[in-house]
Amino acid sequence: MSCLKNTEVPGIGQIKKAYEQIRKYVHQTPLMTSRYINSIAGANIIFKCENFQKGGAFKIRGALNAVFSNLKEYKKYGITTHSSGNHAQAVAIAGLMSDIKVHVVMPENAPEVKTEAVKSYKSIITFCKPTLKDREETMERLIAEYGYKPIHSYNDINVITGQASASLELFNQLDHKIDYLVTPVGGGGLLSGTCLVCSYISPHTKVIGAEPETANDAYLSFKKKQFVPSVAPKTIADGLRTSLGSLTFPIIIEKASDIILTKEASIINAMKLIWERMKIVVEPSSAVALAAIFDNQEIFRNKTIGVILTGGNVDLKKLPWLNSKI
Amino acid sequence: MSCLKNTEVPGIGQIKKAYEQIRKYVHQTPLMTSRYINSIAGANIIFKCENFQKGGAFKIRGALNAVFSNLKEYKKYGITTHSSGNHAQAVAIAGLMSDIKVHVVMPENAPEVKTEAVKSYKSIITFCKPTLKDREETMERLIAEYGYKPIHSYNDINVITGQASASLELFNQLDHKIDYLVTPVGGGGLLSGTCLVCSYISPHTKVIGAEPETANDAYLSFKKKQFVPSVAPKTIADGLRTSLGSLTFPIIIEKASDIILTKEASIINAMKLIWERMKIVVEPSSAVALAAIFDNQEIFRNKTIGVILTGGNVDLKKLPWLNSKI
Numbered sequence: 148m149s150c151l152k153n154t155e156v157p158g159i160g161q162i163k164k165a166y167e168q169i170r171k172y173v174h175q176t177p178l179m180t181s182r183y184i185n186s187i188a189g190a191n192i193i194f195k196c197e198n199f200q201k202g203g204a205f206k207i208r209g210a211l212n213a214v215f216s217n218l219k220e221y222k223k224y225g226i227t228t229h230s231s232g233n234h235a236q237a238v239a240i241a242g243l244m245s246d247i248k249v250h251v252v253m254p255e256n257a258p259e260v261k262t263e264a265v266k267s268y269k270s271i272i273t274f275c276k277p278t279l280k281d282r283e284e285t286m287e288r289l290i291a292e293y294g295y296k297p298i299h300s301y302n303d304i305n306v307i308t309g310q311a312s313a314s315l316e317l318f319n320q321l322d323h324k325i326d327y328l329v330t331p332v333g334g335g336g337l338l339s340g341t342c343l344v345c346s347y348i349s350p351h352t353k354v355i356g357a358e359p360e361t362a363n364d365a366y367l368s369f370k371k372k373q374f375v376p377s378v379a380p381k382t383i384a385d386g387l388r389t390s391l392g393s394l395t396f397p398i399i400i401e402k403a404s405d406i407i408l409t410k411e412a413s414i415i416n417a418m419k420l421i422w423e424r425m426k427i428v429v430e431p432s433s434a435v436a437l438a439a440i441f442d443n444q445e446i447f448r449n450k451t452i453g454v455i456l457t458g459g460n461v462d463l464k465k466l467p468w469l470n471s472k473i
Numbered sequence: 474m475s476c477l478k479n480t481e482v483p484g485i486g487q488i489k490k491a492y493e494q495i496r497k498y499v500h501q502t503p504l505m506t507s508r509y510i511n512s513i514a515g516a517n518i519i520f521k522c523e524n525f526q527k528g529g530a531f532k533i534r535g536a537l538n539a540v541f542s543n544l545k546e547y548k549k550y551g552i553t554t555h556s557s558g559n560h561a562q563a564v565a566i567a568g569l570m571s572d573i574k575v576h577v578v579m580p581e582n583a584p585e586v587k588t589e590a591v592k593s594y595k596s597i598i599t600f601c602k603p604t605l606k607d608r609e610e611t612m613e614r615l616i617a618e619y620g621y622k623p624i625h626s627y628n629d630i631n632v633i634t635g636q637a638s639a640s641l642e643l644f645n646q647l648d649h650k651i652d653y654l655v656t657p658v659g660g661g662g663l664l665s666g667t668c669l670v671c672s673y674i675s676p677h678t679k680v681i682g683a684e685p686e687t688a689n690d691a692y693l694s695f696k697k698k699q700f701v702p703s704v705a706p707k708t709i710a711d712g713l714r715t716s717l718g719s720l721t722f723p724i725i726i727e728k729a730s731d732i733i734l735t736k737e738a739s740i741i742n743a744m745k746l747i748w749e750r751m752k753i754v755v756e757p758s759s760a761v762a763l764a765a766i767f768d769n770q771e772i773f774r775n776k777t778i779g780v781i782l783t784g785g786n787v788d789l790k791k792l793p794w795l796n797s798k799i
Binding site for chain 1: 503523524529586745748749752753754755785789790792793795
C-alpha cells in the first residue's frame with residue numbers, strides 16, 4: 148500500500164485552509180453535555196454534535212473540501228464514490244451545490260434513510276453486495292465506463308483535512324483544555340484528521356479511536372502496527388465496517404494514543420441513553436465513542452473528554468433496541 | 474367555576490419575577506430552525522426547544538415557581554399533584570431540590586418513561602384510572618389522608634406565570650419580530666402564560682393554541698366561549714388530554730387569537746419529521762403545534778412563527794410510527 152511521505156502529511160495550515168474553504172457551507176455544530184451521562188461515566192464529557200451537521204453527519208466537511216479543491220476537474224468528469232450512506236449523502240450534497248454529476252455505489256444493506264437521502268439530492272445510485280471488494284469493483288467499473296473521478300470516503304487528503312475541521316472547530320469553541328478526544332473509527336478519515344489537529348494545537352490531548360469489538364480491524368492494525376483489513380464485519384454501527392486506508396493508517400499509528408473496543412450491546416445502550424437523556428437522535432456509529440468510554444471506564448475517570456457525535460441518520464422504523472432485550 | 478378578577482390576572486412584573494426566581498435552576502433552551510421544514514410549511518418557523526429543558530419538558534418552570542413561591546408551607550405539609558407525566562416529574566424534581574415530600578397521582582396508562590423518571594426523583598406514586606375524575610378524587614383522598622398541599626398542573630397562578638417564562642425567554646433570545654406564536658393546549662397553562670406575555674411585550678404577535686382533533690375540548694370552549702370539558706379523549710398526545718381550568722380558560726378566551734386542530738396522523742408525521750430532519754427527540758404532544766401548522770397552512774404562509782416544542786419524554790420502545798402505516 149502507498150503511504151504519505153512525511154513531507155506530505157497535511158500541516159495545520161492546510162487544515163485551516165480546508166476549514167476556511169468550507170466554513171460558510173457547513174454548520175458550526177453545538178457542544179452539549181449531560182450531567183446524568185457524566186455521573187455514569189465518572190468523567191466530564193463534551194459532545195460535539197455533528198448529527199446536527201448538514202446532511203446529518205460530519206462527512207459533508209470532507210466531501211465539500213474535496214469538491215472545492217478540484218472543482219474544475221470534477222465538473223468536467225463527474226464524481227463517484229462508494230459508501231454505506233453518510234459519505235454518499237455528503238458527496239451528493241456537495242455535487243448538487245456545485246452542479247456536478249454524482250454517481251454513487253452503495254451496499255444493498257445500506258439503511259433506507261440514507262439511500263433515500265442520496266436520491267433526494269439527485270445523485271444516481273448503483274447498488275452492490277455489501278463487501279469492500281464488491282464496492283470497490285463496482286466503483287472501478289463505473290470509472291471505466293463513464294470516466295468519473297472518485298472521491299474516496301476517507302483515503303483522500305482533502306477528505307481527511309475536511310474532517311479535521313470538526314475537531315479544529317471543537318477547540319475553537321472550548322474555553323478549557325480536554326484530556327482525551329474520542330472518535331469512532333471506520334476508515335479513519337475523522338480519526339486521522341483529529342490526530343493531526345491535536346498534534347498541532349493541543350498536543351497534551353490524547354486522541355483515542357473507538358471501534359466495535361466485532362469490527363476490530365483498526366484495533367488490530369494499531370496493536371500490530373501492521374495493516375489488518377476488515378472482512379465482512381457484523382456490527383450495528385454501519386458506518387464503521389470499512390478498513391483503514393493507506394493514508395489514514397500511518398497517521399493513526401503514529402499519532403493516536405490508543406484504539407479501544409466496545410460491545411454491540413454497549414453501543415445500543417449508549418445510543419438509547421443519548422436519545423433518552425440528551426433528547427437528540429444519533430446513529431449507532433455515533434454512539435460507539437460513548438459506549439467505548441463506558442466499556443473502558445478506568446481510563447477516563449475524572450477526565451475531561453471531547454466526543455465527536457458523528458451523525459444522526461437512522462431508520463426510525465428499525466431501531467436496534469426494538470429487537471433486543473436491552 | 475371560579476374565575477380571576479381582572480385585577481388578579483398576572484401582570485408582566487409578576488411574570489418577570491417568576492422568571493427571576495427560577496432562571497438559575499432552569500436551562501435557557503436553544504432555538505432551532507429547519508430549512509427543510511420551512512420549505513414544507515411555506516413559512517419561517519423558530520422552534521423553542523423545551524425538550525432540552527430540565528426534566529425533558531417546560532413543566533419545570535411552573536413547578537419550580539410554585540414551589541419557590543410557597544416554600545415554607547410546602548416544606549411543612551408536603552405536596553401532591555395529578556399528572557400524566559411531565560408535570561409530575563417537574564414537581565418531583567422541584568421537591569427533591571427543595572427537600573419537600575412529594576406524592577403524585579398518575580393515570581395507569583402514563584408512559585413508563587415518565588413514571589420511571591418520577592420514581593428516580595424519589596417521589597411516591599399512586600396510580601389511578603385514566604380519567605380526570607379518578608385523578609382528582611385520588612388526589613383529594615391523599616390530601617384528606619396526609620394533609621398535602623396540591624400544586625395543580627395548570628390551574629395555579631404560580632404555575633401559569635412559571636410557564637409564561639418560556640415565551641418571555643423566547644422573546645429575549647429573538648432579534649426580530651414574530652407574527653404567530655403556536656403552543657399545544659391541554660389544560661392551558663402554557664397557552665395562557667404565552668397569551669399574557671405576548672399581550673404585554675409583543676401585542677402584534679398572534680397566539681394560537683394547537684389541539685388534537687380527537688381531544689378538541691379547548692377548541693370547542695374557545696369557539697363557544699363557554700367551558701367544555703374533556704371527556705376521555707383518545708389521542709396519542711398524552712399531555713393534552715386534560716380540560717382547561719378556571720384560571721386558564723378566561724385568559725385564553727380573552728387573549729388567544731385562535732385554537733386550531735390537527736389529525737392524529739398529522740401529529741405522528743410531524744413528530745417523525747422533527748426527529749428525522751432536526752435530529753431531536755420530541756414527544757407526541759410537542760409535535761401537535763407543527764402538525765396543526767401543516768394542517769392549517771393557509772393561515773401561516775410566508776409568516777414567521779414561534780413554536781414551543783414542549784417536551785421530549787418518550788418511551789423509545791413504543792414509537793407511534795411503529796404501529797401505523799405512516
